[in-house]
Amino acid sequence: GDSVTQMEGPVTLSEEAFLTINCTYTATGYPSLFWYVQYPGEGLQLLLKATKADDKGSNKGFEATYRKETTSFHLEKGSVQVSDSAVYFCALFFNAGNMLTFGGGTRLMVKP
Amino acid sequence: NAGVTQTPKFQVLKTGQSMTLQCAQDMNHNSMYWYRQDPGMGLRLIYYSASEGTTDKGEVPNGYNVSRLNKREFSLRLESAAPSQTSVYFCASSDRQFEAFFGQGTRLTVV
Numbered sequence: 001g002d003s004v005t006q007m008e009g010p011v012t013l014s015e016e017a018f019l020t021i022n023c024t025y026t027a028t029g030y031p032s033l034f035w036y037v038q039y040p041g042e043g044l045q046l047l048l049k050a051t052k053a054d055d056k057g058s059n060k061g062f063e064a065t066y067r068k069e070t071t072s073f074h075l076e077k078g079s080v081q082v083s084d085s086a087v088y089f090c091a092l093f094f095n096a097g098n099m100l101t102f103g104g105g106t107r108l109m110v111k112p
Numbered sequence: 113n114a115g116v117t118q119t120p121k122f123q124v125l126k127t128g129q130s131m132t133l134q135c136a137q138d139m140n141h142n143s144m145y146w147y148r149q150d151p152g153m154g155l156r157l158i159y160y161s162a163s164e165g166t167t168d169k170g171e172v173p174n175g176y177n178v179s180r181l182n183k184r185e186f187s188l189r190l191e192s193a194a195p196s197q198t199s200v201y202f203c204a205s206s207d208r209q210f211e212a213f214f215g216q217g218t219r220l221t222v223v
Contacts, residue, residue: 032210043116043202043214044155089154093210099170100145100204100212104154 002027006090006103013080013110021075021106023064023090031092033057033066033073038087038105047075047088080110114138118203118215125193125222133188133218135203141213143206144186145170146178148199149217155202161186193222 007022025031032051036044048057053068062077073090090103116137125131137144142163147155157170161180175197177189186205190197200219206212 034211036212043216044204044212045214046211049211091212093206099157099160100206100210101157102147102155 002031002092002094002099002101004090004092004101004103006088006106008104009087009107011106011108013108015082015110015112016079017110019075019077019080019084019108021088021090021108023073023075023103025071025073025090025092027071027092027094029094030068031094033064034091034093034100035062035064035073035075036089036091036102038089040086044089080108082110082112084108085110116203116205116213116215118201118218120218121216123218123220125190125220127194127222129193130189130191131193131220132190133201133203133220134185135187135215136185137203137205137213138184139205139207139213140183141205141207142183144180145204145206145212146176146186146188147202147204148172148197149202150199158188158201193220195222198222 003026034049035047037047038044048059050057050066056065087105119134145160146158159178161167164183203215204212
């Protein structure tokens with residue numbers, strides 16, 4: 001079945017460092033791909049999405065490109081801030097299954 | 113904007129007790145979901161409802177039942193709580209673009 005694999009955390013960075021969180025997926029067909037963010041004590045919020053191959057999703061300085069050839073959707077940010085500390089989830093949605101499938105989450109900690 | 117509202121926010125149950133987690137959305141979404149979040153396990157789908165009147169099992173449905181009462185409301189019931197059901201539960205709803213909106217979560221402890 002469909003699945004999502006993320007790099008395990010925690011990821012600890014200094015402020016203004018470059019961030020990459022890897023995400024790969026397994027799915028038949030062409031799912032839509034998402035990154036969600038969860039701040040402490042809160043529910044998940046959509047960060048960005050891409051619905052077809054080669055699409056780039058972007059929001060708040062974060063970017064991810066839908067790579068069909070490598071079945072990947074890696075999250076990047078050029079300069080992280082302390083306020084970016086959160087848990088990040090990669091997810092896919094395959095219309096035929098009508099389910100949003102999540103990866104295990106990656107905790108990011110940014111130190112001043 | 114209320115979005116997705118879950119109640120209660122916290123609950124402690126004794127093993128064998130029953131309870132219902134309530135969820136309501138005001139965005140006119142057709143699809144609604146219940147997930148549980150456990151440390152190191154990410155989010156796992158318990159049940160979902162693609163439209164009013166339909167429900168389907170997700171990845172971990174055992175020990176749970178759901179009701180899609182109307183388009184707005186989707187409840188999750190634990191008939192006989194077990195310690196393995198200690199978790200944080202999230203309700204979500206989604207639109208045609210598949211973006212999911214999440215509630216704030218219910219932290220459930222079964223002792």
